[in-house]
Amino acid sequence: MNTPPEDHDLIRWLDDEMTNAERTAFESRLDADPKLKAEAEEMRQLSQSLRNHVPREMPVPHADFFNSQIQVRISQLEMDEQRAAARRGASSSWLGGFWMRLLIPAAALVMVGMGWLALHTPPAAGSVVVSIYTPDSRVQAATVENVEAQATVLLLEGLDAMPADQNVAGLSVHHAETDSALATTTLFGKDGQVLLVMGKDPHNQPLMFTHGNPRG
């Protein structure tokens, strides 16, 4: 955006950004041009009002909380960084190929089971309590529940990244059937073979049955 040079002169005069020679010359112009002088006076009045009425410092709402929150957020950031560094260090050690092959399908099964359980467990009145145990203390688990959507999302933090060259096969589920009388859900493969049967025992604990290797 460009403004004519005379406007720049007016602004520079107003903001005291002129040399003495420039100022003298411009003030001569002001004396000779009543319209320009009136505009300059209006702008000066505005400038003075802004300086008088716009505070340079303002009281911070909930000032003590403002300070304490800064410290809390800094601590959280530093803990996140420490956890990330620990994960990076650990990923190159024990959790190698063999264990990875076993753990990832196992984790997938546990997640499927928990998701099913969450969907088939009637919510308690007013609240739902989900207790989660993670054998690896570096893994943090949390759930986010949306009652309206009747969905529970399980969040796992701290899992090692899956290597790009890792060949992990999941359950290739073609369709599922629910038997309300037996309170079971059966997952079927593309060819109609049973992959997994999920139900509950008399103590309301999840039960899962597979026939052979469900991943084929």
Next chain:
Amino acid sequence: MPAHTASDSDEVEDIELVKRSQTGDMRAFDALVTRYRGRVYAMTYHLVQNETEAWDLAQEAFIKAWRAIAGFKLDASFYTWLYRIAHNVTYDWLRKRKIQGDGEFDDERTDHRVAAGAETVPTAFAAPDVAMKRAELGERIQNAIAQLSPDHRQAVVLREVEGLSYEEIAEVMGSSIGTVMSRLFYARKKLQELLKDTYEHAT
């Protein structure tokens, strides 16, 4: 560039608090936060015209400052350094909001709220009617500033409130001095137009 006032010269100097912060002393940094939070908050508030966002942005600025303070070479005053961080945080926020195009900064918008306490505190006790008029004028000016585009508002705040030179404004805003002058000119013209009734009634 605005410098720290000498009103608290009896307190620990900024430089001492900065050096202690650089060694990880959170209490020293907390003292700096307490000292400058009012100015940083005022700056972010004037630019975003929203109390909650200004509060969050001011916090963000201090958090970034803490994380960068180890690299601060003390070649400028702490506030100058902090001010640039706060400005960058706020400018990034404004830029993202502008990209999202939610109309927040439409020049025609007129329903901005004015923060409680945003009016200048009189330097001496004034008669109630005078104080009220001052508060009303302050509120009208704040409302007028809120209706400027972000670039115009920023230029005016940096010049009139923070007292930066053209060169410093250009550096902070990443633009040429010519652009700064243009923005100041048009911002003031717009403010004149918005405050025309106020001044006519005052005279």
